[in-house]
Amino acid sequence: QPTKPTKFETDKAKLRRTIRQALSQAGSFDEFASLLLREGVTVKESRGRLSYLTPDRTKPITARKLGDDFDKAAVLALLTQNAHRAAEQTTAIPEYPHTQKERLREEKTAKTAPADNTLQRMVDREAKRAEGKGVGYDRWASLHNLKQMAATHNFLMENELLDLDKLDAAVESSRKALSEARESLRGIEQSISDKKSLRKVVNDYRR
Template sequence: MSYLTPDRTKPITARKLGDYFDRAAVLETLTINAQNAVRAAETPAPKEEHPRSIRERLQRNKATINTPKQDTSQREAVQRMVDREAKRAEGKGTGYDRWAAVHNLKQMAATMSIYEESGFSSPEELEAALATASAELSSVHAKLKAVESALREKKDLQKQLLAYIKTKPARDGLKAQKTEKARKNYREQHESDFMIAEAATRYFKAQGISKIPASKALQAEIEQLMREKNTLYNEYREKRERTKELQTVKSNIGQILRREPERGKGRDNER
């Protein structure tokens, strides 16, 4: 017994390949594979009951939802279904209507996929989840705005502080002047520096700052606020996308349910 593999031009004998490739071993393996195939064909596949309508599918018990979770980051965003009747009333043509029909089928499938992956067993649960998501979005948005406001204030303070620090040589020079005339002349020579210093002093007073903060400490506060802002923004973006997704799913579910009675009438007429 010999074998001819695709990468060879001459056959190779089973004796050179080893005991597992002689005639008896090969025939035994083929027999076992054939028996396994027969048993597999005779075993009936388990029947899965599917809801007869979209409404029944939406009302399924959570225990029957076995759809494996998908990586939502790789999932395309679901879009709103098109109201074809309204578009036809607006004068949209046949070509658009055909596109809308295909679009709606795709979005219906995407909607049901998200609905089941989220573990909803009724439209009411979807409504509750949307309310929760909206509340969480508002909460994170408020926190983000507060941090952004604090960050702006700290940066304004830093701007005034750095400007004030730069005027230190001029302020020290004024103190070194011995006479009033010398001080007057000195102020005139460094007028811009003293204008900046006085503006910064007014700012500190208006903000209720009696002790000027250290520059390094202020920079550390700004960096901490920036980290908080980035974290909150990422959280806000995720919750915004989730809320938008649930809003779209809710809208599509509503449109699907409105169309369900029409489908039922069509089936009854066919019968």
């Protein structure tokens, strides 16, 4: 009679399927992490080794326990293959020639784009499609949104703000600091205005 698999073995099998599905869609490690995060799985790297934390566990499952296909080297190799394949497919799609105005707009956007390590707003893909944005933009927006989801989660985790009470307290503290800064700015603006008025009075008196 075959031995019934333990819960841990069943959990590992389910996790392997989730990881494989994410790997089949991702073209970078950030995208891979984002796709896993959508399924409730957090991938972590420590000393060059990967581990995967599922929602129902307090300790992550190491890649070594899942198999060689899930260690860092294998994951990065597959992601690189996916990225090359996606690049080849993108190159194969003919692009409409850009007008000079569009090129200038893209160059301006590239110059003013925030750094990759800053949190950015999510892109409303449906609204952009309605504006007439094409497949290439939609693909970029999808990847951008996934990266922002992962970046936001990492930011909250690094700053210990995953707890809603702590997050609310941090937001309230920021609001208070912003309010105080605005009030201080009003005082400075009033002082500048008063000095300008005084200077005008002095100049008028000298005349």
